[in-house]
Amino acid sequence: MTDVLILGGTGWLSGRVARAWTDAGAAVTCLARGGRAAPDGARLVVADRDEPDAYAAVADQDWDAVVDVSSNPAHVQAAVGALAPRAAHWTYVSSVSAYARADAPGQDETAELLPPTAQGDESDYGRDKVAAENAVRAGLGDRAAVVRPGLIVGPGDPTDRFGYWVSRFALAGPGPVLVPETDGHHAQVVDVDDVAEFVIRVGADRWSGTANAVGGVGTLAGLLEVAREVGGHSGAVVTASDGFLIDHDVAYWAGPRSLPLWLPADMPGFMRHRNEVFRFAGGSLRPLRDTLERTLADERSRGLDRMRRAGLTRSDELELLSELGASSSTQR
Ligand SMILES: NC(=O)c1ccc[n+]([C@@H]2O[C@H](COP(=O)([O-])OP(=O)(O)OC[C@H]3O[C@@H](n4cnc5c(N)ncnc54)[C@H](OP(=O)(O)O)[C@@H]3O)[C@@H](O)[C@H]2O)c1
Known part of the structure; x- marks a missing residue:
């Protein structure tokens, strides 16, 4: 059976990703703080990613696929540090807010990104996403997929x-x-379910790369x-x-x-990103x-x-x- 770890899984998109993976027959574990339920059929591990031992309960096994939706680079870095050696594939959900420009229509995945936040910088959503993407790529290399949804x-x-x-x-x-x-x-x-299906598709295919998930x-x-x-x-x-x-x-x-x-x-560029990579990698709309x-x-x-x-x-x-x-x- 496919073992999947969702860092999250009790939120909106991450909950639907967890459900899509359970529907596909995977054994799904969600890691979250426990205030909300995980989807039926998924196991919930209660942990707070602000704590140093947050991943202890999930670090002692191999994972076929890990999915992370956090926008906190420190959480993402710590998760990569604790779990990357045991993960066959890792999908990080970023955002088109990672791009430096909102005024340029037609940007693809090679467009200029914001400078990543560094330790001590004030939090900024787009820059945090870039820092988190970098941590995932550095730790996972060609086992990483980065998905950048639009709205x-x-x-x-x-x-x-x-x-x-x-x-x-x-x-x-x-x-x-x-x-x-x-x-x-x-x-x-x-659509949230098109993003969720794409996330499980790239995990199942062990696809490596970066894709805008946009309609x-x-x-x-x-x-x-x-x-x-x-x-x-x-x-x-x-x-x-x-x-x-x-x-x-x-x-x-x-x-x-x-x-x-x-x-x-x-x-004028914020709602006009390109989606050829998404489609090529099996995304449907x-x-x-x-x-x-x-x-x-x-x-x-x-x-x-x-x-x-x-x-x-x-x-x-x-x-x-x-x-x-x-x-x-x-x-x-
Ligand atoms: N909405 C959009 O239009 C849009 C556009 C582009 C990209 N995105 C991206 O899409 C993703 C949306 O995911 P989502 O809807 O699942 O997000 P979400 O609702 O914010 O869920 C975040 C998940 O992380 C868990 N979590 C948060 N803080 C935690 C902590 N300290 N320790 C442990 N778990 C923690 C939450 O669970 P608990 O709260 O239960 O702990 C929840 O399961 C995000 O990456 C977002 O940046 C969204």
């Missing part, structure tokens, strides 16, 4: 970003929905249109200018009082509509009008719509 979307997303749109269109029904200007804005997402490049307008169809929205779509949104303290991208996936104009349908089912079960980590509350949105008025907006 991960789909059911269970704890960030509430992508789900905002399909959920808001469904909630609004015949009522109006506020959207940002979409001219020149792109959208590139990848095809589409337009933000196209994504919103499919989200609207899936959400069954029949009301007006009201476009607010960037200036109006900024003046009204609406944030880009994510978080409270934001319009998710809306990006500043100086980041489900249609956007499928992802949106599964996301909407999940959004309905969590409550369309719940407090969200990202987006506008419906009442804030209606206030902005009323202030905006039909005269200064575009409706369709």
Whole structure:
């Protein structure tokens, strides 16, 4: 039987990776702090990676595949130090945030990276990912796969970003929905289960290399249109200018009082990475509509009008719509 160790396995993506590996018949061990459950069929080893002996309970056996999702370079370095000699293959989940430039469309895996954080540096997500990637490559050599996802979307997303749109269109029904200007804005997402399947594919194949795990490049307008169809929205779509949104303290991208996936104009490369390596290494991508349908089912079960980590509350949105008025907006 294939023995797989997931460093994590109780989070969103790592939980789905653990489940995909158990579904594939592997014996899966997850290592996490124990506040959340591992998927059915997986064994949970409770350990805190801040502690020096964190890997003691899993270091005395061989692993066919190890998967790590940590963004803490010290955790990643310590895990490599403790476990690399017994690991036949290691997959590290990094991010496209590792790239130095967000303004250059069409970057592949050879594009310039941020400088890695060094010991004592303040934590920085993208630079931490580069430091962690380096630790994995140094310790594992050609037994390492580095997977760099773009925006991960789909059911269970704890960030509430992508789900905002399909959920808001469904909630609004015949009522109006506020959207940002979409001219020149792109959208590139990848389904959480496509990333999970890719992670187990590269582990099963013992594939070595670095791959962006990103979907095809589409337009933000196209994504919103499919989200609207899936959400069954029949009301007006009201476009607010960037200036109006900024003046009204609406944030880009994510978080409270934001319009998710809306990006500043100086980041035209962030949602336009290349994915040929992913495809060549066996990655597959489900249609956007499928992802949106599964996301909407999940959004309905969590409550369309719940407090969200990202987006506008419906009442804030209606206030902005009323202030905006039909005269200064575009409706369709
Ligand atoms: N969301 C996106 O759009 C996006 C885009 C690009 C890349 N990514 C990357 O995708 C990955 C997402 O993975 P995920 O969803 O599984 O992340 P997650 O929800 O943050 O899970 C992290 C895992 O590590 C465990 N963990 C955290 N601190 C620990 C500690 N001190 N000791 C032991 N275990 C600890 C957590 O378990 P406990 O909390 O139970 O201990 C959990 O199982 C990350 O690498 C992220 O950087 C995400």
